[in-house]
Amino acid sequence: MMVDARPTAVQMKEITKRFPGIVANDAINLEVRKGEIHALLGENGAGKSTLMNILFGLYQPDEGEVWIHGKPVSISDPGHAxxxxxxxxxxxxxxxxxxxxxxxxVLxxxxxxxxxxxxxxxxxxxxxxxxxxxLKVDPHARVRDISVGMQQRVEILKTLYRGADILIFDEPTAVLTPQEIDELLKMMRRLAQEGKTILLITHKLREIMAVADRVTVIRRGKVVETLETAKTTPDELAAKMVGRQVRFEVVKKPARAETPVLEVKHVTASDERGVRILNQLSFEVRAGEILGIAGVEGNGQREIIEVITGLRRAESGEIRLGGQQMHGLSPRAIAEAGVGYIPEDRQKRGLILDFSVxxxxxLxxxxxxxxxxxxxxxxxxxxxxxxxxxxxxxxxxPSEETKARALSGGNQQKAVIARELHSGPPLLIATQPTRGLDVGAIEFIHNRILEQRDQGxxxxxxxxxxxxxMRLSDRIAVIYEGRIVGVVxxxxxxxxxxxxxxSGHTRAEAEWEMEKMEAEKGGESHGQ
Structure with a gap:
């Protein structure tokens, strides 16, 4: 059995941090080796971010010690970190x-x-x-004009420019597309190969299994166990994270889709630059079904949601809820008409963070x-x-009087969902409902969404x-360049x-491409 001889880069000993009504970190011990990718896994609110905020000097521990490269340090603020x-x-x-x-x-x-x-x-x-x-970037581009994935590269380069050799990534994939996630994981491996030490705060098991050397599981402020990733499984990690077995598959009854509740007909709209983003877009959502919208980010998904909820003006077309015309109504009038809306960004559009729960x-x-x-x-x-x-x-x-900003991301999302579902709206619009959430919270939210569907x-x-x-939807409307290319x-x-x-193919074209790829694969196998 080989022993990892790499020196210790970070050691946190008996770290305890209390907030009013809660012990966020309870005598936590953590050891991270130089050049490794070490994941911190836990439910939302488990204490992962608090622990890393202590390491970065944003919080001071109530008890415990921090050692960097074998020497005890007292990290007073981020500048010191x-x-x-x-x-x-x-x-x-x-x-x-x-x-x-x-x-x-360089700021x-x-x-x-x-x-x-x-x-x-x-x-x-x-x-x-x-x-x-x-980490390819355009040095002269303005940040407001580049993609979210590119902005993240800028954040990484900002830390490297300052000479960082210990990098903390806090839920880095929460705002990324699948393609950007793959690129980020490759970047992490390259950085580790260069000798950088990486601490990865996440709840996404697939990413941990793909990139981490070791993983420390934290539950309700305490370390459960540190494991080598190669010697564990997603099921084991999920059970340790939430303290019970987690069902990964969504179990649902057959849909009983009935009359259309939402009808979107020939809607056109433009973005902030005046560029046409929705092109004669049409679809319907029926009572008793979940219609999923699938598409590469930037093809009009966000804009059609904004049009339906009254946050963006449609230039033409019809939007009907229960047969009633909704075009031109205010967001409040649309909500009162029976539309529940779980927004994509819970902090900017879902909550007023300085208000109580x-x-x-x-609201x-x-x-x-x-x-x-x-x-x-x-x-x-x-x-x-x-x-x-x-x-x-x-x-x-801790209390209903606690400010919303003090809650973890998962509990902020649960609060939004509680508000939107409580009144039983005929139409629920759920945008990125589980973004940035752990497997336990995802399971909970999926079940709540299915309950709405099963209630008609x-x-x-x-x-x-x-x-x-794929898991939740009864039908899927595929969107490309602001129009629906097919419903499957x-x-x-x-x-x-x-x-x-x-990527713009019709269903028939996609089937033809699949057959072609299978035929080519068969030809290669035959040739071998």
């Missing part, structure tokens, strides 16, 4: 959008020519750094007689309403996780065929 060679790539990027890639990367450490910033030299340094690590749970109802009288809120009623939803939807919070509600599901679309059933098509349709 950076001086120690620690960098953190946050889930929500810390970039100045109007600035160029180069300006963001605060700009090379100078006399009193002036030498942007030419800075761009050259960024180009050399990106070439060294295979209780207040967030009545769409506070004006109703049940919650106000003569313009004065019934605070006792609102608190009791919140306590009931917190219990029903397993929202883990219509569900429109938009997700960039094709696996999620998940039980008579596979992911490769849908992938071809997502």
């Amino acid at each position: 950076i001086a120690l060679g620690i960098g953190m790539i946050h889930q929500h990027f810390m970039l100045v959008e109007p600035f160029t890639v180069t300006q963001n990367i 605060g450490l700009e090379p100078r020519r006399g009193w002036e910033v030498n942007l030419g030299l800075a761009a050259q340094q960024v180009g050399e750094l990106s070439g060294k690590y295979g 209780a207040d967030n749970l009545v 769409k109802q506070y004006f109703q007689p049940a919650f106000q009288r003569f313009g004065f809120l019934k605070h006792a009623v609102i608190r009791e309403h919140a306590r009931q939803l917190i219990e029903d939807y397993d929202v883990r919070t 509600k219509a569900v429109l599901l938009y997700s960039l996780e094709l696996e999620e679309i 059933r998940p039980d008579d098509i596979d992911e490769r065929e849908i992938g071809l349709m997502m």
